[in-house]
Amino acid sequence: MTVLFGQLFTGVSIGAVLLLIALGLALTFGQMGVINMAHGEFIMAGAYTTYVLQQVITAAGWSLLIALPVAFVVAGAMGVLLETLLIRRLYARPLDTLLVTWGVSLILQQLARDIFGSPNVQTRAPDLLTGNIGLPGGITVANNRLFILALAGGAVVALTVALRFSPLGRRIRAVVQNRDLAAVSGIATARVDRTTFFVGSGLAGIAGVALTLLGPIGPTMGTNLIIDAFLVVVVGGIGQLRGTVIVAFALGVLQATGEYLTTLSVAKVMVFIAIVAFLQWRPQGLFTLRTRSLA
Amino acid sequence: MTSIRGRRILAGALTLVAVAAMAACGSKTTDGNTAAGVSADISGDTVKVGLLNSLSGTMAISEVTVRDSIMLAIEEINAAGGVLGKKIEPVGEDGASDWPTFAEKAEKLIREDRVAAVFGCWTSASRKAVKPVFEKNKALLFYPVQYEGLEQSPYIFYTGATTNQQIVPGLDYLKAQGATSLYLVGSDYVFPRTANKIIKAYAEANGMKVLGEDYAPLGSTEFGTITNKVKSSGADAVFNTLNGDSNVAFFKEYKSAGLTAASMPVVSVSIAEEEVKSIGTQYLEGQLTAWNYYQTTPGATNEKFVAAYKAKFGADKPTSDPMEAAYVSVHLWKAMVEKAGAFDVEKVRGAADGITFEAPEGLVTVDGATQHIAKTARVGKVGADGLITEVWNSGQPITPDPFLKSYPWAGGLS
Numbered sequence: 001m002t003v004l005f006g007q008l009f010t011g012v013s014i015g016a017v018l019l020l021i022a023l024g025l026a027l028t029f030g031q032m033g034v035i036n037m038a039h040g041e042f043i044m045a046g047a048y049t050t051y052v053l054q055q056v057i058t059a060a061g062w063s064l065l066i067a068l069p070v071a072f073v074v075a076g077a078m079g080v081l082l083e084t085l086l087i088r089r090l091y092a093r094p095l096d097t098l099l100v101t102w103g104v105s106l107i108l109q110q111l112a113r114d115i116f117g118s119p120n121v122q123t124r125a126p127d128l129l130t131g132n133i134g135l136p137g138g139i140t141v142a143n144n145r146l147f148i149l150a151l152a153g154g155a156v157v158a159l160t161v162a163l164r165f166s167p168l169g170r171r172i173r174a175v176v177q178n179r180d181l182a183a184v185s186g187i188a189t190a191r192v193d194r195t196t197f198f199v200g201s202g203l204a205g206i207a208g209v210a211l212t213l214l215g216p217i218g219p220t221m222g223t224n225l226i227i228d229a230f231l232v233v234v235v236g237g238i239g240q241l242r243g244t245v246i247v248a249f250a251l252g253v254l255q256a257t258g259e260y261l262t263t264l265s266v267a268k269v270m271v272f273i274a275i276v277a278f279l280q281w282r283p284q285g286l287f288t289l290r291t292r293s294l295a
Numbered sequence: 296m297t298s299i300r301g302r303r304i305l306a307g308a309l310t311l312v313a314v315a316a317m318a319a320c321g322s323k324t325t326d327g328n329t330a331a332g333v334s335a336d337i338s339g340d341t342v343k344v345g346l347l348n349s350l351s352g353t354m355a356i357s358e359v360t361v362r363d364s365i366m367l368a369i370e371e372i373n374a375a376g377g378v379l380g381k382k383i384e385p386v387g388e389d390g391a392s393d394w395p396t397f398a399e400k401a402e403k404l405i406r407e408d409r410v411a412a413v414f415g416c417w418t419s420a421s422r423k424a425v426k427p428v429f430e431k432n433k434a435l436l437f438y439p440v441q442y443e444g445l446e447q448s449p450y451i452f453y454t455g456a457t458t459n460q461q462i463v464p465g466l467d468y469l470k471a472q473g474a475t476s477l478y479l480v481g482s483d484y485v486f487p488r489t490a491n492k493i494i495k496a497y498a499e500a501n502g503m504k505v506l507g508e509d510y511a512p513l514g515s516t517e518f519g520t521i522t523n524k525v526k527s528s529g530a531d532a533v534f535n536t537l538n539g540d541s542n543v544a545f546f547k548e549y550k551s552a553g554l555t556a557a558s559m560p561v562v563s564v565s566i567a568e569e570e571v572k573s574i575g576t577q578y579l580e581g582q583l584t585a586w587n588y589y590q591t592t593p594g595a596t597n598e599k600f601v602a603a604y605k606a607k608f609g610a611d612k613p614t615s616d617p618m619e620a621a622y623v624s625v626h627l628w629k630a631m632v633e634k635a636g637a638f639d640v641e642k643v644r645g646a647a648d649g650i651t652f653e654a655p656e657g658l659v660t661v662d663g664a665t666q667h668i669a670k671t672a673r674v675g676k677v678g679a680d681g682l683i684t685e686v687w688n689s690g691q692p693i694t695p696d697p698f699l700k701s702y703p704w705a706g707g708l709s
Contacts, residue, residue, distance in 0.1 A: 002527060003523065003524075003527045006523040006526075006527070007520065007523060010519035010520055010523055011519075013519060014517060014519060017517075118355055118356050119356045119569070119572070119573050120356075120540065120543060120573035120574075121573070122543075122572070122573060122574065122575035122577075123575075124575070124577055125547075125577065129551075130550050130551055130577070130578075131551070131553070132551055132552065132553045134553075140552065140553050142548075142551035142552060143551065144547075144551050145519075145551070213547065214516070214544060214547055214548070215516035215540070215543055215544040215547065216516065216540040216543035216544065216573070218540065218573075220353070221516075221540075224514060224516060255517075256519065256520055259520035259521075260520050260523075260524070263509065263510060264483075264509070264510065264511045264512060264515060264517075264520070264521070265483055265510070265512050268512070
């Protein structure tokens with residue numbers, strides 16, 4: 001029972017990490033159709049932001065809290081820069097975008113190596129987040145996992161509200177559903193693209209802050225995560241946040257269950273097989289956006 | 296992306312191994328002369344040695360420190376007049392964390408630079424890749440890292456620990472502490488799997504229970520499930536053979552699950568001072584490691600070594616076991632050459648047995664039969680300052696036994 005609950009919680013928290021990473025991609029890849037291979041390096045930028053802030057503000061709790069908005073802006077700004085300088089010029093050429101952003105990701109990794117050195121750096125987690133909460137029956141819930149779950153939940157709510165109710169959200173949805181019609185209706189699609197990219201990349205930065213609580217902080221930390229995040233968005237269905245959320249948690253629980261019953265490597269294979277089978281059945285993903293657009 | 300790259304590397308490695316194997320067979324069936332004709336170039340007033348370490352790629356973090364300490368040893372020897380009156384001239388090559396590259400560079404060092412010996416390699420995969428190259432060319436490699444044992448090449452000197460000088464003493468220590476059950480966690484490749492085979496045989500013979508055994512793919516950073524399994528197993532201790540980034544994620548998870556060094560200690564065999572720095576003492580304090588050397592190992596020789604290293608490479612740079620073993624390997628080679636009175640590989644090998652050196656870790660002795668060295672085993676505890684202090688040692692150097700022939704329980708292993 002204890003183990004069962006522990007595994008369920010592990011699965012949900014793997015899902016929360018996946019979700020946090022995939023949310024940004026759901027915007028840039030899901031809504032705009034841009035395959036940004038450098039997304040993982042924005043996560044890295046967020047993690048290093050936490051590290052740098054901690055050199056200045058030594059109180060671990062405060063530096064982590066302050067790192068959240070700062071990492072959002074830092075990663076977001078990097079995203080805007082990438083969009084303005086490169087991706088904008090390649091909107092109709094997805095394959096070129098993929099190659100160019102992969103190149104950018106390699107450059108950013110090397111940049112991190114040159115600035116911070118190739119060994120991992122470490123941040124101090126606030127004491128509150130290294131402990132756990134004990135529940136009746138010997139069940140424990142790790143605080144850092146709870147924090148990430150809350151962070152992912154908060155990000156989903158904020159993003160959903162923003163997309164549904166704010167004027168900017170309406171413009172983003174309009175551009176996603178029918179770019180040409182949005183443009184002739186007077187929406188500055190280029191500016192909307194830039195904003196979407198800012199928010200999507202910024203979310204990667206927040207994911208980076210969260211990951212400092214779980215894993216290593218190094219130049220290549222983003223590359224391990226980016227494939228899983230792309231899978232979540234593809235399986236969830238392009239252009240839909242709902243699908244991303246459901247699939248992130250489903251894959252997390254599937255992964256944790258598989259890991260428990262078999263081994264980590266076999267669990268990974270199981271997840272991949274499940275995804276391939278699912279995409280055979282529903283190539284468009286879990287949810288699809290119905291539009292009147294011809295494209 | 297990663298998987299495609301991985302597959303390519305694998306394909307490359309397989310091709311190269313195949314080619315190397317064919318080349319090795321070829322030279323055996325025709326005649327030995329073509330391959331064995333290379334000897335060290337000692338015509339000038341210097342003698343060249345090869346330095347083969349990864350200066351780029353994923354292993355660079357660790358291997359650069361080994362390169363540094365080899366350079367330190369060479370500098371010391373040159374300052375004291377060199378070897379047989381000749382100054383050592385180092386020829387550095389970058390193995391780039393890529394096993395076929397290691398084999399290629401080894402071939403280049405031996406055949407083009409005509410070095411007298413090569414110092415380097417870290418992972419077992421890189422050692423296995425260069426082994427046929429050294430055997431074919433009858434050239435010498437000094438390998439400075441602890442490894443999984445069960446190997447003995449006539450052209451390799453192993454100056455790191457084999458299993459009976461690190462893993463077995465680590466287990467002895469746990470047993471003495473009263474541990475009766477273990478949980479094994481490791482990365483999914485040759486070293487942890489072989490090590491765990493040995494640990495299981497040991498446990499069976501010593502009345503210890505192995506309650507579980509889990510492997511994570513190299514680079515894996517999600518340890519929720521493993522930690523959960525470890526915790527619910529209620530084992531007395533965890534034996535950790537994880538490598539690289541996985542350690543960071545594992546220890547963070549371990550701490551937030553409420554597991555501590557007091558409730559369930561972890562003994563690690565791949566975490567030295569450098570790794571402690573990158574994982575964070577917050578997560579490691581009180582946990583155990585098994586090695587042969589720590590920066591804090593007492594003795595004037597070590598004080599001198601640490602001071603010299605810090606003076607040359609920076610006060611914040613810790614010294615660690617593999618670095619020390621690499622430093623020692625250069626001095627051992629010098630002693631062998633001087634005893635042999637020649638740089639000739641066969642003469643050096645012949646002179647190796649019984650060579651001693653007052654190393655930072657204490658007295659080490661070369662065992663000519665296995666070409667490993669007798670070393671003292673040490674179990675250490677990570678302190679709040681990030682350094683490791685010894686809590687137990689074997690009292691005297693342990694004779695190397697790479698195939699564990701002197702341990703009855705290890706009969707079925709090799």
